[in-house]
Amino acid sequence: MQECHTGLCLSVYVITFVLGFPANVLAFYTFCKKVRQKPSPIDILLLNLTISDLLFLLFLPFKMQEVMNNMLWDMPYPLCPLSGFIFYMTIYNSTFFLTAVSVERYLGVAFPIQHSLRRRPRYAVAASIFFWIFSFVHLSIVFIVPFIGSENSPNNTSGHNASGSSATGDNNKEVCYENFTEAQLNVLLPVRLELCLVLFCIPFLISSFCYINFIRILSKLQHIDRRRRLRAIGMALGTLLVFALCFGPYNVSHIVGFITWKSPDWRDKALLCSTFNACLDPLIFYFSSSAVRGTVGSVMEGVKSRLHRCMSCHMLWGLWGGINETEKDKEHKQEEINAI
Numbered sequence: 001m002q003e004c005h006t007g008l009c010l011s012v013y014v015i016t017f018v019l020g021f022p023a024n025v026l027a028f029y030t031f032c033k034k035v036r037q038k039p040s041p042i043d044i045l046l047l048n049l050t051i052s053d054l055l056f057l058l059f060l061p062f063k064m065q066e067v068m069n070n071m072l073w074d075m076p077y078p079l080c081p082l083s084g085f086i087f088y089m090t091i092y093n094s095t096f097f098l099t100a101v102s103v104e105r106y107l108g109v110a111f112p113i114q115h116s117l118r119r120r121p122r123y124a125v126a127a128s129i130f131f132w133i134f135s136f137v138h139l140s141i142v143f144i145v146p147f148i149g150s151e152n153s154p155n156n157t158s159g160h161n162a163s164g165s166s167a168t169g170d171n172n173k174e175v176c177y178e179n180f181t182e183a184q185l186n187v188l189l190p191v192r193l194e195l196c197l198v199l200f201c202i203p204f205l206i207s208s209f210c211y212i213n214f215i216r217i218l219s220k221l222q223h224i225d226r227r228r229r230l231r232a233i234g235m236a237l238g239t240l241l242v243f244a245l246c247f248g249p250y251n252v253s254h255i256v257g258f259i260t261w262k263s264p265d266w267r268d269k270a271l272l273c274s275t276f277n278a279c280l281d282p283l284i285f286y287f288s289s290s291a292v293r294g295t296v297g298s299v300m301e302g303v304k305s306r307l308h309r310c311m312s313c314h315m316l317w318g319l320w321g322g323i324n325e326t327e328k329d330k331e332h333k334q335e336e337i338n339a340i
Helices: 006-037 040-070 081-108 114-117 121-139 141-147 150-155 182-220 226-260 269-289 290-339
Strands: none
Touching: 006 040, 006 269, 006 290, 040 081, 040 121, 040 150, 081 114, 081 141, 081 150, 081 226, 081 269, 114 150, 121 141, 121 182, 141 150, 141 182, 182 226, 226 269
16 A cells, blocks of 8 residues: 655645635636636636636545545545545646647747637637546546456455455555555556546647747747746746646656556655645646736735734824823822822
8 A cells, every 4th residue: 555654745735725725716716707707718728727626625635634544544435536536637637728728828829810810718618628528537437446346355355345445454444546456457557557648648748849839939029028928938838847747747657557567656646746736726827817917916905905004003002002001100100299
């Protein structure tokens, strides 16, 4: 069984939840408002990416509980495949939607006139529906694997139960989606390799092609404001970096697992990189959407205004307290004089 170091895993999960949840809620509010007013393909794609991240973050506390319980699953078992399904589907939803955004960006600078004439929000809606269905179909393997070979599980003496988990001695607690049987690995490992090739490698190659050419074309457009150009180039490079660092190690574990015909021991560590993506996506939203930048600016102004009012109230209260102390000192001195 893979053992995730409690301190490391819990720290990543907590940081991701604390930073990612409010940032994604803010992005969700912004994109919903923008889509209702004047939808654009990028806003629709980023809204779907935000929804995917929020679903992931809502199920993240189950993973926190699992880590705090020494990787033993003591919650209702149906939550195990459901949380795993959301967990893995978010990874590949992110690769799809980030790739779609890269294509949209590239077409906008490479073929500005033709793209503006054919640009329709309904195409982004259709693409989003396709991405959700495609990810759902591929990741449904999470629900299927526990039932593979389950007909032999009652008499199985290898320690594996019908769920594909193993009993842990006298307490009979289960681990979630670990310790697969040979029959389960025969199905799971090839599917993982297919996930890596189709849902990661191809989108990554497309994104790399789009953003490299996006940067190349943008660097030659001198009529664009230098600050805007540098911000767009930074967004492209940052997205590619997030793509590679967050999703690369986890998908490499699929290739290694297929070659060695077992789940790598470091697979859970690689999954932490993918987990952290949920609080990095809002940075992409910030640089990709002026609406998000506007909302963040409004929130910051509101926070500054409240802090200023609080400090003013504190100063007035201190001044009022000082005046009261002065009055009390005068009264005390007068009492001393009267006593004399």
